[in-house]
Amino acid sequence: QVTLRESGPALVKPTQTLTLTCTFSGFSLSTSGMCVSWIRQPPGKALEWLALIDWDDDKYYSTSLKTRLTISKDTSKNQVVLTMTNMDPVDTATYYCARIGTGGGGPFDYWGQGTLVTVSS
Amino acid sequence: QSVLTQPPSVSGAPGQRVTISCTGSSSNIGAGYDVHWYQQLPGTAPKLLIYGNSNRPSGVPDRFSGSKSGTSASLAITGLQAEDEADYYCQSYDSSLRGVFGTGTKVTVL
DSSP: OOEEEEEOOSEEOTTOOEEEEEEEESSOTTSTTOEEEEEEEOTTSOOEEEEEEETTOOEEEOTTTTTTEEEEEEGGGTEEEEEEOSOOGGGOEEEEEEEESSSTTOOEEEEOOOEEEEEOO | OOOBBOOSEEEEOTTOOEEEEEEOOTTTGGGTOOOEEEEEOTTSOOEEEEBTTTBOOTTOOTTEEEEEETTEEEEEEOSOOGGGOEEEEEEEEOTTSOEEEBOOEEEEEO
8 A cells, every 4th residue: 555645844934944754655766667756736726846756866856946956765764855945935835745656757646645834934 | 837738617517528628838748748637626635537648547437538639638527527526637747757737627517
């Protein structure tokens, strides 16, 4: 049974760095074809893809946010970590992690429940 | 930022057929990347509805179908039911394997 769960602060101040952790079970990120991605959704708005890390430790970032994002994995802990620097109120959103089980280009077949991050002083 | 364009809303009476378009470009859908569709019920995480343009995961009713042609894709819901009222998103990739989502479509059952 595949599960993913996001964790991190619910509130961050402008200019701070956000660190989110995705803890998963039911698969290994060292298995060929496995990837974990981060996706966010501002309140009432559309989904926005942020970053992806694959089984081979290749990393891909949103063009518009790549200077602020870092994605990493700890295979032994079954965790993927996303850091986003210089947070701004427009970054207020629900942040999801999701799995791809069929390699690059595949669908997000399992999602976490999401964690709401509010950016405010 | 969404680079796949969807209509903001579609509606239909129970039992009717509705379609949702997803328009991309030569750098994403037109480059040969598959299109996937997600259903998001209010207050919940998105759920995979269609993968690989036209395939349904186990448990998804056959009322949902997908297709792709050129730089566009579409999702059809036949025999619309009250529980289909939700937001729907298409998703693909660009030439650098960065994910791209659609603008989202709200389906209303009249």
